[in-house]
Amino acid sequence: MLKTLQRIVEEVGSAASMSDALAILVANIRTALKVNVCSVYLVMPGSEHLVLMATEGLNATAVGKVRLSFEEGLVGLVAQRAEPVNLDDAPQHARYRYFPETGEQRYHAFLGVPIIHQRRVLGVLVVQKRARRGFGESAVAFLSTLAVQVAVAIRQAELSGEIQRLLRGELPTDLIIRGLGGSPGVAIGTARVVYAQADLEKVPDRSADDIEEEIAAFEHAVEDVREELAQIRQRMVRALPAEEQTLFDAYAMMLDSDHLIGGTVQRIEEGAWAPTALRDTVRKYARTFEEMDDAYLRERAADIRDLGRRILSQLLAQERGETPYRENTVLIGDDVSASQLAEVPPECLIGVVSARGSSSSHVAILARALGIPAVMGAENLPVGRLDGREVIVDGYGGRLFVQPGRQVRREFTRLAREERELARDLSGLASKPAITLDGVTLPIYVNSGLLADVEPALKSGAEGVGLYRTEFPYMVRDRFPSEEEQIPTYRQMLQAFHPRPVTLRTLDIGGDKPLAYFPVREDNPFLGWRGIRITLDHPELFLTQTRAMLRASDGLDNLRILFPMISNVAEVDEANELLTRARDELLEEGASIGVPQRGVMIEVPSAVYLAEALARRVDYLSVGTNDLVQYLLAVDRNNTRVASLYHPLHPAVLQALQQACEGAHRAGKPIYVCGEMAGDPAAVILLLGMGYDALSVSVAGLTRVKWVIRSFTRVRARALFEEALRLEDPLHVRELLDDALIEAGLGGLVRPGKR
Template identity: 45%
Template structure:
């Protein structure tokens, strides 16, 4: 049945109309399983209601009319229990309920399978038979497999249909897309799509008022594609035999009006935009070719797909070339990168929407560092659906409003105003030192390296840089930066903070941070060649960076060098050897030029983020001058959750008792052996997390600048003994929600509710 599964799934995905796709689906299932009836019920948005959407065997007049709750009938029971149910004689079952409109009196045997996507029931597929019997395991397995394959597509199509349907079920008729919060705040603006490579699967169907404009766009794309193909044919003519060059002639024939052209123009005349028309026609051709038994004809699907991509590229490029960046831009991308943000003036970026990513992905951390509201992980939303529309980014609730009505815009403008008022309120005491209500001193540092502004150095409440991410110096270039280039960058930072400590982390790439000129392709990048592992394997890169840092530190003597991704003491020893080598090289070089030159030796430390180091902490004594906890990766590795994978992002939680107990262990051991330990992960920048860390005994916390004043505000309202009791209490919890409840209760008790929600 594997071929049947593939064929049914492919046909469903290629069909642009949900109504037609479902109608074909029930007919195909009925045929393959040789059943007498097949029906599909879809769940109403955010309600426990099922509505009959397609059937082959029941009364067709009941489609779109008959509804049932999850506690009604056998079909509702399938949705309620979220598992397959098969009944040999449905009418005798206590859960059976007769719905007269569907006219199912002739059917006795019943099999229902839920359609579930990301733990949400989207609907139910049922098959029925007049003869009383149990459907066999093979039939059940087929339906379960098919429903799992279709779930993502049904979720995708449902969102797409809602965006153009007059029967939108969201509040005030606004389409709301749900992701996860990447950075809190409210962003109101106009979408600016930053396109990388897109595919026909990224296209959402859209109709337009003017067919003439779209036909002109299509004809221009055809001419550009025809030129590309002729140039390719000419380039390859000296390398390929004539019979192999025939492929280019076939591409040119497909571009002619008599082939794809007339059908695409016909779809444009039906008011589809040029990109939508291309998608409809090309995907139908692909589907038809792939169903062919002849392998030669079946392979033509690949050619049509390739040609479709080429046409799509010219259609979308033509649109993007004339785009200007809106004054209030909401950046939309498949995956937001540092280079994307660097190309757009900071004051024009009002929000970020990243289709990929999760709460603690690299893109989310960048957004928080820049203080930009962001929503991540909008899975199964066609990218082009978000292009050229008014958008509101609700970074508090992880929501994106598409083309919101005026009432929603006004509501969020008020919220935005309250946020600004609260931020100004926090600035009143900005330059006071941070100490708890009972006088315990806590030092607050910033995480920097991207979007860094020297003016922060003059703000008294910022006591230094607890984490300077040097990788951005590498990521924003087309090659490895030279020693002199690095030295100038580091010198500027150290000079700006000349009276304050600066902790610079050595190159930390790999995982979700890639260099464009040194890509690392791995199956498990977070468990692979990253951080110190890479730089120890390439001492020529490591030594150049350390030398640049030491030279930059000559006049300020405020540098601390920190190693990322340390997993055993051997790495510390080897890195220390190279560090000493670089130091003596620089000392010899500078003293050769000036015999009296004094070269200060930076402090040497490590990041604690790999769980193996929890069991080697005492061995750090005498080897390092300090350490800092990176809670992001420590959480990821302790919980075995890829923080960039939105399918499991809900399992990533730094408030997990396991993570908090590990952090408390580090606090106790480093205190015992006399090594200063700070926290520079995202947990330190969370006001509730900062309170817990202070309660565990940490006196140095580093965070993004946006959260620093919020953390300071709650710490000044807290009592150190109360924080210690709170930290001790939560270490006995078993779930993250229990921890958050206790933390939020404490925040409310000290009158700091403003940090728990949007507004003031």
Template identity: 45%
Template sequence: MQQPSLSALTSIVEQIARTGDPRTVMSNIVQRLRDLMKVDVCSLYLCTPDFQHLILAATEGLSPQSVGKAKLKLDEGLVGHIAASLSTLNLGDAPADDRFVFIPETHEMPYHRFLGVPLLHLRKLIGVLVIQGREREPFPQEAEAFLITVASQLAGTLSQLQSKGGWYEKRTARGSYRRFPGLKGAPGLGMGKLWLVRPHLSLEQVRAACTSAPDAEKKAISEAIAAVSDELESGSGHLGQHLPGDLHALFSVYQMMLQSPELSQQIQTHIDAGDNAPWALKQTITDMAEQFRQADDPYLKARAEDICNIGQRILNQLLSRERPSMETPDEALILAGELISIADLAEYPLHQIHGIICTQGSTLSHTAILANALGIPAVMGVEQFEPEHHKGATLIADGHRAECVLNPPAALLAEYRRMIDDEQRFMQGLERLRDQPAVTTDGFTVSLLTNTGLLADATPGLQRGAEGVGLYRSEIPFMIHDSFPTEQEQYKLYRKVLQAYAPRPVNMRTLDIGGDKQLPYFDISETNPYLGWRGIRFSLDNAQLLISQIRAMLRADMDNGNLRLLVPMISRVDEIQSFRRYVEKAVEALNREGQAVRMPKIGMMIEVPSAMLLLPRLAPYIDFVSIGSNDLTQYLLAVDRNNPRVSSLFDHLHPAVLVALEQIQQQCDTLGLPVSLCGEMASDPAAVLLLIAMGYNCLSLSAYNIPRVKLLIRSLSRQALMSLLEQTRQCSSEAEVRALLAPVLEQVGWGKDKRPHLPEEDANGAQ
């Protein structure tokens, strides 16, 4: 048997990536592999969505009538043995093996040699790939190695098909009842009409499509190119001489590429051939990028990435212009889509959004954080769900159980309505705690501050009893603006927030972009953005932006006196030194201009492990510390919380994170620095138990969660929690930590998948 080449494997993977229909994908796999490996049979078995059985999903060589019918338990037969043992099996005479199970409808008796490998994706069994032949000897080692390589390459693609179940059963019929599991995004229950949010396509996701109106497509592409050109001109001009030389040159390169006759001409040629604008754009950008990659000159090679960035910008403009104007119905909506952004939510009246369902994302993606902040139930990563096929259907977003329920029957619908009513009454009952302190039963008081900046209206925190703002995200106005906001525009916004909370403290974080927070008008393309140009690094390299922001904040504070500046992503002593100098100079300059501003307190966020280790050297330049638990966890564990391949490993109760938090608390006590903690950890009831035990007396969380966490704190004794903390120090994993804390949460009525109960003394308004 001739050994196939790796280029042949690449060809298979690329062809499958271009195929849409699940059955066609699987048919292509077995057909191409049988031809490449010159074998009699190639078969693909996939796990059923409930992982109870293996089904013959596609075959070349066995009876076609057996597809979808041949069924084995996970430990039944040779295929079942491979699934159970997760190991390769290579036999010379399969029917003679004791584990062999004959399935009559497959007609496989003539085939003796058998080679099967498991398909594994993210530690999960997807199925089994098998080849068979008539000879009575095992397959050569080269064939075994090749099939293992094929399986590793295809497992990711097949995982998506396997989880959706479209290969196994008919697509859920419109109007039929079904539940779809996902990941917890934000707690709560929401019910409403499924409203599809426009997809955010990448250039790679564009598929072939025709047009019957070429003139309209040409006009659309011309307008999109002109809009991108205006974006670039606006971004470059706004920064002017303060733009770093390399970025200034990048803007110029982008403009040259946009104005290139080849770009427009090639796109128009494709449109004349019958392609629609996005497909014409993709083909043109792909061709031009490949030409750059083939160049010998390193500079020209590097331009391939630039032309792809240009193509994505043009596509974004096309999609925004193509989107039909749809009037939102005046009823409760469950927004559904791949990922739903701040800009998406801004298009709908907030009172109509009763839930969010995302087919991508993780528990700590920004969509989930946003939903938590707004008090909207959200379920993330619902892979099996295809919302585009169920527009207008009745949908329930169950944030407690991390599932969405499609077209629930009348009895279930009534039960959910009852639970939603109960939850609303429970939240109304918590309103009586608004002006009560968050104090444990043995007298330990915790200040509960709010995170804000996601909404123009900063008052929800006040309505729910916030004692100030622990984190004002100043980047949000930058992200939803169409260019860098001016000092005066920022001043007006900051003044409203400071005024609303005065005299309560407001910690305003300076611009924190980079990582997964990008500005639409200032493209930052990096191989590893989380370790790149983000936070204070970006601000110090763009001093004009930083100075404008500091001046706006100082001016906004003049009549309020409650501003505290917070600096993100500090990792070096010279960064906080430089920042402090900029603040001092801005105070001096504004005072000379006749504006009586004061020097505010300056704090830094501990998100990068180096900041934790350098705390004694950083202390002379700061007045307080705020721990960004999301990023600190991400960097300590080396886990990208937005990467579905590893997001399950992200947990702020990991023993290493707990050790770090104890060390930070102890160092801050020694140095006399006030310390608070913000991020999703402050809303996690299990984490709150340990934070109180460690001595954290200031937490910053979403306004919606403040009453719930206050109720929890008022139900606990810190002394009892301290002995619990001692036990967690012996735990080896976050699972052990959570198991240890679960009984305590149960005792105060905060069990798994349950909302807490209002204690009798609080329900009656008594202390």
């Protein structure tokens, strides 16, 4: 049953349209459960009405005609209760309603289960039998499990179908795909899909520029795979008995098959890019085998997919040249990575949309650093259908508009113009200090991970670097960088901002920042081996990096070093000892290195309670709100299913921030915020009111934060913070602060819709 479930979900998910998906679904369920009828009813958008959308067993003419409310019939009862209904003799139930056009009077046993996605009932799956005997527990479990798994696939198929209808001019309205706002702003441009190149299912729809060239490339890839398989067989001659070697004969036959090769060539001739043509042909060919009765032949579907992946790898390995990025590119993918984002020329990139991730994932942080809008967690995103389409990215509302209409395009063009005008108006603040109306100075530093941030940061009036993420130089290599390789990067950053302080964070890998050449595979990586835990377990990494940092600071003396993921005082003591050792080694080698300021990141709940003890061991504390919020609220910030629970303005978060601030000040040490909260205009009011000593934000948000600070007194900010502490709902806290921004004349910083 498990294999059957997986197969049905895969087939539904790969369907080209909603009608195809539903037809596949009901046909497979009817066969798997050996029932007389299987039907699926879907809820009409924005209503509580169900429509029969597909059936196997009832009259086909009833599809699209049978409609009922949640108050009508047994199907309506399932949707209304949002739970299964299992009956021996359905016509005897008080809620039974007979639809003559269906021909269902012959059926008695009834089982209906709801299809629910993100708390919303999408539809109802129904199976029926002639016998007056209800369905067993195994059937109920199977159908319920399947309904849960196909909910996302149905939603994705629905969107794919809507996109195809858009392209045919059948939809008069704009298609909106919802996610989470990852980086504020709006962008109007052309979608460019990026994907994991080893995954055949992730290949996007793309047209062939040159059909003959695509066919030649495909045929060349097939020959390469044929040679590869011959070499593998040769190596396995002695290891495998003769009967097992026939596997390679089967592969060779498939490579000669007109279904696989001829079918792919035919799709290319119809205008498809070779990888797209291969993807579609493998899907069709594999499905044919999966529907066979013979178990041996059904297993051959896996061989076909393996061959498809091998051919795809050879196709993509050819020196064919990637299509250059156009101006106004919006990068779209299932799971866009920071490295994929960095590959796009900055002058071409205007937005990013990812089916996975949240506003606190690294690609969103990088998008904010680059000043481009981002939508994250659009998990129903039909990525393969979007390549080359005109799109609008709404980073405020977390929305993606596909093929926008004239009115929507006009509205977002106006909003983009207002954004540019606001940025231009605020540019005059770059040379002015961040001083409150009652004379309190609050330095604003910049968060960075790229040398390209230097010039924009200086132009925006950054008073130093509050957080330099040293992971990026590690992520773009295929091995750990040496001490000599790291020095130029750190030196450039320190020199560019001299004499202003530059905070270099020690290596913070693990969690959502893996290195391909240093894989850390764990069941729960965010609570596992990451940050300072890795570098203390590998002192050679810590010493190499800190030596490079210290050598880079020679003669500049503006270096600050920050330790991430600290959860106890012993880790700070050990890190301090290693840093002292690195400096002593350099002094013995004849270098003249000053003593850098040392800091601890407060991003683990235990560190909040230890703030005073930690502060006594270092020169300053820096709060990383991104991780602190997720740990306090037990919400994985990259998990779209719970991302709506990630609230930086949650009352528990505010109390933790207050406690950390008070602990640092009791020890007589300054405390900063370098997390994303420092760039949120509403949150800045609270941080000012709590008494934080400095903020570190992305380049794009620097002048906006300065505008907030220069528009409030600390006394007023303190009063708002105390009022916020009395509120129990983070949304109410947001409303309070948005109203305060508007009242202060800063409505331009409030998200559209609230202004």
